Amino acid sequence: DTAVSQTPKYLVTQMGNDKSIKCEQNLGHDTMYWYKQDSKKFLKIMFSYNNKELIINETVPNRFSPKSPDKAHLNLHINSLELGDSAVYFCASSQDGRSPLHFGNGTRLTVT
């Protein structure tokens, strides 16, 4: 009964490749997010979608493209992967802008 689930859990790939991470939430929430956690454990927001509409788009290279086919799913596609993209990517959801976020268990991306 995982509330926010991400796949894959681990992703190892070479520079220049394109990869996708998928996220699904079964909480009935309207808003979904992508956060990046770097090696120093800082979590930073990348994107936020509300009912399939892009709400927050932080300063993220345009190699990163989120896609929300419906309000329960938010995928992240990354083109031309770089070494600096290595990090843990977390998907999260919330009921609305005042509600706390619920996180998935992350996708650990390693670019070699």
Next chain:
Amino acid sequence: QKEVEQDPGPLSVPEGAIVSLNCTYSNSAFQYFMWYRQYSRKGPELLMYTYSSGNKEDGRFTAQVDKSSKYISLFIRDSQPSDSATYLCAMSALIKAAGNKLTFGGGTRVLVKP
């Protein structure tokens, strides 16, 4: 200077002790304050959620917010080895009603020794 500062630790305490964690912040627009617990290789798990200043208690956990000092705290009573984790503070200002943009501290690693 980061918007949210948190001592990275590690903070080591004996089992049964009170764990005291805190964060300071610089953005006076922050209104919503959260504490998350993160175990190794897992996602952050919400522990406490408070709005504006004041105290909130939930079981062994007490969260305090002092907006005048831009300072928030989390206390864990009767700490257990299972409380060993990284604790992250997070906060937000309601800018867009449809999206909650959280700003996180870097986390404090806590180790509770049996």
